[in-house]
Amino acid sequence: MSDCLFCKIVSGEIPAKVVYEDEHCLGFDDINPQAPVHVLVIPRKHVVSLSDADAADAELLGRLCLACAAVAAQKGIAEDGYRVVTNKGEKAGQSVFHLHLHVLGGRRMAWPPG
Secondary structure: OOOOHHHHHHHOOOOOOEEEEOOOEEEEEOOOOOOOEEEEEEEOOOOOOHHHOOHHHHHHHHHHHHHHHHHHHHOOOOOOOEEEEOOOOHHHOOOOOOOOEEEEEOOOOOOOOO
């Protein structure tokens, strides 16, 4: 997707503070953090949202979850706890239509969210 912000980050066209990367995923600091640690983990492959993933993406979805755990460990929040969130659609708060998981931590999280 040539007009997708996150695809442009994956391609290097737009800079980001990358904190994790492998052949399937990329993790970078959110430019509008909602917690002391707020990293976005995205697939390098363009997938609009979780609802747009299919059975062929099952391995990729697992890799995204493992990347989130790796980011939490790297950022020092794995032991105390962290939250992983994805939004689907405008009503849920999705503003970039490329699947992304938010890894949030470094403070106590309230429940219920939103």
